[in-house]
Amino acid sequence: MSAVKKQEHIAVVGAGPAAIRAAELLHSKGCTITLIHEGPKSGGNIYKQQPEGFVRKADELYGSESQKAKALHQTFDVVKAGITVCSDTTVWNAWRSELYLHGPDGVKKLPYDRLLTATGAMDRVIPLPGWTLPGAFTLGGSQIALKHQACSIGRNVIFFGTGPLLYLVAYQYIKAGAHVAGVFDTSSFWSKAKASMGMLTDIRALRLGMRYRSYIKSSGVAFAEGITPLEISGEENVSGFRFKTAAGAEQFIDCDAVAFGYGLKPESQLPELLGAKMTFEPQQRVWQVEHDGNGRAGNGLYVAGDGTTIGGADVAELTGELAAFSILKDMGHTIDQDRVAGIQHVLGQKSRFRTALNAAFPVPVEQIKALPDETILCRCENITVGEIRSTIKDLGPHEINQLKAYCRPGMGRCQGRICGLSAAELLAQETGKPIEEVGLLRGQAPIKPLPYDVAAELVEDELGKAIKEELLRG
Numbered sequence: 129m130s131a132v133k134k135q136e137h138i139a140v141v142g143a144g145p146a147a148i149r150a151a152e153l154l155h156s157k158g159c160t161i162t163l164i165h166e167g168p169k170s171g172g173n174i175y176k177q178q179p180e181g182f183v184r185k186a187d188e189l190y191g192s193e194s195q196k197a198k199a200l201h202q203t204f205d206v207v208k209a210g211i212t213v214c215s216d217t218t219v220w221n222a223w224r225s226e227l228y229l230h231g232p233d234g235v236k237k238l239p240y241d242r243l244l245t246a247t248g249a250m251d252r253v254i255p256l257p258g259w260t261l262p263g264a265f266t267l268g269g270s271q272i273a274l275k276h277q278a279c280s281i282g283r284n285v286i287f288f289g290t291g292p293l294l295y296l297v298a299y300q301y302i303k304a305g306a307h308v309a310g311v312f313d314t315s316s317f318w319s320k321a322k323a324s325m326g327m328l329t330d331i332r333a334l335r336l337g338m339r340y341r342s343y344i345k346s347s348g349v350a351f352a353e354g355i356t357p358l359e360i361s362g363e364e365n366v367s368g369f370r371f372k373t374a375a376g377a378e379q380f381i382d383c384d385a386v387a388f389g390y391g392l393k394p395e396s397q398l399p400e401l402l403g404a405k406m407t408f409e410p411q412q413r414v415w416q417v418e419h420d421g422n423g424r425a426g427n428g429l430y431v432a433g434d435g436t437t438i439g440g441a442d443v444a445e446l447t448g449e450l451a452a453f454s455i456l457k458d459m460g461h462t463i464d465q466d467r468v469a470g471i472q473h474v475l476g477q478k479s480r481f482r483t484a485l486n487a488a489f490p491v492p493v494e495q496i497k498a499l500p501d502e503t504i505l506c507r508c509e510n511i512t513v514g515e516i517r518s519t520i521k522d523l524g525p526h527e528i529n530q531l532k533a534y535c536r537p538g539m540g541r542c543q544g545r546i547c548g549l550s551a552a553e554l555l556a557q558e559t560g561k562p563i564e565e566v567g568l569l570r571g572q573a574p575i576k577p578l579p580y581d582v583a584a585e586l587v588e589d590e591l592g593k594a595i596k597e598e599l600l601r602g
């Protein structure tokens with residue numbers, strides 16, 4: 129191997145499978161790394177670790193993936209001794225080769241030479257009446273309650289939406305002894321049956337999915353496919369779920385909590401802030417960071433894992449390693465081309481599986497068209513579907529950022545991370561434009577909510593002053 133030309137400083141954001149595999153390879157080549165992540169412990173979303181004092185075994189926490197979880201945690205324990213780790217630290221801005229952090233030591237800037245973002249994904253939500261009631265959770269949120277805190281979100285829980293996480297989380301709740309009142313999938317049996325041939329490229333994953341489905345069905349829990357959600361009912365808390373069956377009959381089921389979601393969406397705000405090109409992925413109807421196939425997304429900018437393309441944990445590990453190879457190559461190292469080719473080969477297979485999986489669980493965006501006017505779409509700013517419809521009719525915004533400027537969806541604390549895709553779908557539906565033409569909400573700092581007093585701590589340079597003014601104004 130050739131000598132390192134310059135000791136560059138590499139910043140890695142994330143501590144999930146993608147970031148850890150990248151850090152492992154970079155560390156093994158003697159690189160200087162700072163790894164920043166917002167959790168207290170490593171593992172990311174799938175391999176999230178329980179808090180101190182909790183003593184559940186890996187098998188109970190991670191089920192079929194417990195060996196992978198243990199391997200990844202062990203890797204991190206070795207690697208962290210040779211790198212700088214900033215835990216409990218949020219990266220809330222990126223600008224001119226510096227990351228803006230907020231953590232236990234307050235606000236700091238971190239200069240870097242190369243940046244790898246491996247920031248994962250979050251639940252994709254489609255609003256419906258009642259979704260802001262206490263007791264309504266996302267699927268991922270309900271899983272975090274169980275995995276992290278060993279809590280059920282309610283005494284009588286309904287799961288609905290679509291995607292692999294729907295089946296996995298419902299299975300985990302039933303297995304943990306929680307009372308589940310029903311599992312309702314918006315995707316039809318036939319969409320899954322048709323896609324199953326394509327899913328044969330990953331037999332293990334297909335078998336796992338089928339196991340969860342038959343476990344749910346055999347456990348006596350109410351189960352239906354091809355449903356249309358109508359309402360999460362309740363006055364002060366969730367008290368029931370109303371939906372239409374595939375045959376068109378309306379049903380109401382009592383419950384005191386619901387968890388819902390429609391797959392995942394990449395957390396891509398950091399590369400966006402740094403000018404990475406975003407492209408529309410028509411199958412999942414999400415925007416994702418464009419890269420060269422090896423994780424290069426711009427000058428000194430690299431991306432990996434679900435934050436780039438939703439692919440699951442195994443893909444995240446591989447793309448993390450691939451991005452690390454790209455970093456090493458760009459720094460003048462000789463890299464193992466056979467290993468790179470091997471990773472590319474596996475990623476090709478996994479991508480065929482993912483295409484079939486997405487076809488099995490299509491995102492039911494047509495539901496947005498049928499939403500009653502009074503449904504809240506942007507919960508940060510309390511903007512209803514009706515307000516958005518009348519703004520579109522009266523002012524004719526032609527893209528999503530203009531709609532945001534006119535009536536504020538996506539203007540609040542979450543910066544549109546939750547409502548942005550649905551607001552864009554609504555705009556596309558109301559104007560008859562293709563969704564790609566409606567565009568995406570521009571990423572804007574702070575990309576995650578910051579405590580108010582942080583404004584006062586902001587560094588006193590020009591950018592800091594500008595951001596401070598903006599925060600104080602908002």
Ligand SMILES: Cc1cc2nc3c(=O)[nH]c(=O)nc-3n(C[C@H](O)[C@H](O)[C@H](O)COP(=O)(O)OP(=O)(O)OC[C@H]3O[C@@H](n4cnc5c(N)ncnc54)[C@H](O)[C@@H]3O)c2cc1C
Nearest residue numbers: 142143144145146166172173174219248268433434440441
């Ligand atoms: C809530 C949730 C639950 C999931 N559960 C499962 C499951 O049970 N089984 C399964 O197969 N798949 C699950 N998935 C999908 C799975 O987590 C991913 O496919 C996989 O973990 C992707 O790995 P990653 O390294 O790309 O990102 P992740 O594992 O998601 O890790 C992202 C990392 O980035 C950090 N981060 C993000 N933004 C910032 C920021 N601004 N500043 C600092 N740090 C940041 C986070 O702290 C985290 O460490 C889940 C996804 C979600 C969102």
